[in-house]
Amino acid sequence: MRSRPLAALRRGATATAALAAATASMLFTGTAPAGAATTSGTSPFTHYVALGDSYAAGTGVTLQTDAACRRSSGSYPSWVAQTFKPAVFTDVTCSGATTRSLWNTEGSAAPQVNALTKDTDLVTVTLGGNDLGFTDVLTTCVVAGLTTRTGAPCRDKEAAQVDAAFARLSTRLPDMLTDIERRSPNARVVVVGYPGLFPADGSVCGSSTPLAKDDVTWLNQTTNRLNFMLEFSAYLKQAEFIDTSKAFQGKDMCRAPGQWINPLLPVTPGSAHPTAFGQLVIAEEVYNRIKN
DSSP: OOOHHHHHHHHTTTOHHHHHHHHHHHHHHOOOOTTOSOTTSSOSOSEEEEEESHHHHTTTOSSEEETTTTEETTSHHHHHHHHHOOSEEEEOOOTTOOGGGGTSOBTTBOOGGGGOOTTOOEEEEEOOTGGGTHHHHHHHHHHHHTTOSSSOHHHHHHHHHHHHHHHHHHHHHHHHHHHHHHHOTTOEEEEEOOOOOSOTTOOOOOTTSOOOHHHHHHHHHHHHHHHHHHHHHHHHTTOEEEOOTGGGTTOSTTSOSSOSBOOSSSOOTTTTSBOHHHHHHHHHHHHHHHOO
16 A cells, blocks of 8 residues: 555645645654554664665755755655654765765765664665766766767767776675675665666657767666666665666656656756655655565
8 A cells, every 4th residue: 555645745746836735744744654653653663774875865855954965854765764753763865975985985974884783774775876977977968969869979988987887886786785784784774776867768858858869778778777786786685676767757857847857957956866756756665665
């Protein structure tokens, strides 16, 4: 059974005012989806730690709680915490984070693994996109797309670098999950994948997402490849994987109005990131997986 508040918001996705009002109500009154607590009325989790990059931090969504990390209380981890109400919620997600940010400082942010303890019983993590240099790749793709909408000029320039980054990730992702388990051996570890950003059929987008047609296909393939690597790493390390890409089909950045991903242009902190409603959709996918 889907959570009733999130399902209602999904039905009213095009009603901006209703969405804002419902979001504010849930954030400030503590309303949670039905069934989130156990039958005894207590949370199934006591210590929830959220790890990840800007897609987990809610970058670009209002109600920012950490300016340095561009972290928002409208992020999917915050919605999950609002739903399950653990006694302790530690959110160390940060814009720009890579797998190295787990063990090293990221700007002023401490290593993310420092938040993990023996008492942690739920961990969500979304990482890997910045290891591929995805922001720089998208910038290159936009510059190329402003010149031509045919062929794959961005892929031709960036593919070798992206392939090398995938080779590094193939060991870093399993190592990440190994260390999470070592630090929090009793935790339920949930790897949350990346949403689909572009039309699955490779359609050419409008002026707000200027990309060459074959580059759209390549960027989709790159996202799918990253999600597959995340899923395979989770399988190897007996963690769980949530594929969010299917939920975003038909709601990519090229499907205005009603898109759940912000377009590339104009450039904002939230460009190519989930909207406030997109974060809610991801939270619902996580909820549906871990509610039992």
